[in-house]
Amino acid sequence: DTAVSQTPKYLVTQMGNDKSIKCEQNLGHDTMYWYKQDSKKFLKIMFSYNNKELIINETVPNRFSPKSPDKAHLNLHINSLELGDSAVYFCASSQDMRREGANVLTFGAGSRLTVL
Amino acid sequence: GESVGLHLPTLSVQEGDNSIINCAYSNSASDYFIWYKQESGKGPQFIIDIRSNMDKRQGQRVTVLLNKTVKHLSLQIAATQPGDSAVYFCAETLLSGTYKYIFGTGTRLKVLA
Numbered sequence: 001d002t003a004v005s006q007t008p009k010y011l012v013t014q015m016g017n018d019k020s021i022k023c024e025q026n027l028g029h030d031t032m033y034w035y036k037q038d039s040k041k042f043l044k045i046m047f048s049y050n051n052k053e054l055i056i057n058e059t060v061p062n063r064f065s066p067k068s069p070d071k072a073h074l075n076l077h078i079n080s081l082e083l084g085d086s087a088v089y090f091c092a093s094s095q096d097m098r099r100e101g102a103n104v105l106t107f108g109a110g111s112r113l114t115v116l
Numbered sequence: 117g118e119s120v121g122l123h124l125p126t127l128s129v130q131e132g133d134n135s136i137i138n139c140a141y142s143n144s145a146s147d148y149f150i151w152y153k154q155e156s157g158k159g160p161q162f163i164i165d166i167r168s169n170m171d172k173r174q175g176q177r178v179t180v181l182l183n184k185t186v187k188h189l190s191l192q193i194a195a196t197q198p199g200d201s202a203v204y205f206c207a208e209t210l211l212s213g214t215y216k217y218i219f220g221t222g223t224r225l226k227v228l229a
Contacts (some may be wrong), residue, residue, distance in 0.1 A: 041124050043219040107159030
């Protein structure tokens with residue numbers, strides 16, 4: 001069973017469109033994240049949710065809207081897509097960072113978004 | 117050899133040799149560090165971690181060294197194998213509820229047969 005699963009794996013779309021990427025984790029983790037990886041492989045955090053509550057919003061344009069219907073799911077909706085949004089988006093999860101002990105991030109396989 | 121610049125730094129090593137991948141972390145207050153391995157088309161995978169109260173930790177064929185004085189982390193891979201070819205990232209965080217891991221720029225390891 002895949003621990004952190006994202007869909008779709010590939011997404012090709014036109015500028016100006018709206019698209020969503022879905023993420024689900026079956027690890028029982030409390031915290032979920034979205035990271036963006038650019039063409040130089042740089043990984044940057046976008047959002048973090050803990051038990052459905054937004055914890056981190058890293059000055060991401062408000063065209064990006066995360067939604068967490070429950071603690072096992074964190075979806076990413078992107079409005080009015082731009083060329084610069086082309087990247088690989090990774091979902092990840094971890095135990096609650098406030099818990100005692102270290103909390104390793106477990107990543108999904110990534111969703112490659114190409115905006116034409 | 118190692119190359120840096122606009123492209124992802126690359127380290128090329130002969131199969132069977134030891135590899136050393138370096139990382140400079142950004143926050144002197146960070147107290148927990150992880151090395152991740154990312155193979156082509158996959159998400160980053162956990163390799164080994166270390167807390168700031170340690171300066172060395174060993175796993176299977178891997179060793180992480182932490183030098184807090186100069187904010188430096190290294191990953192040593194013994195007897196490098198073709199399956200070790202990947203991009204390696206260090207990540208840092210503060211274990212007090214910041215919910216944020218900061219990733220380094222990554223190093224591509226190429227294992228030569």
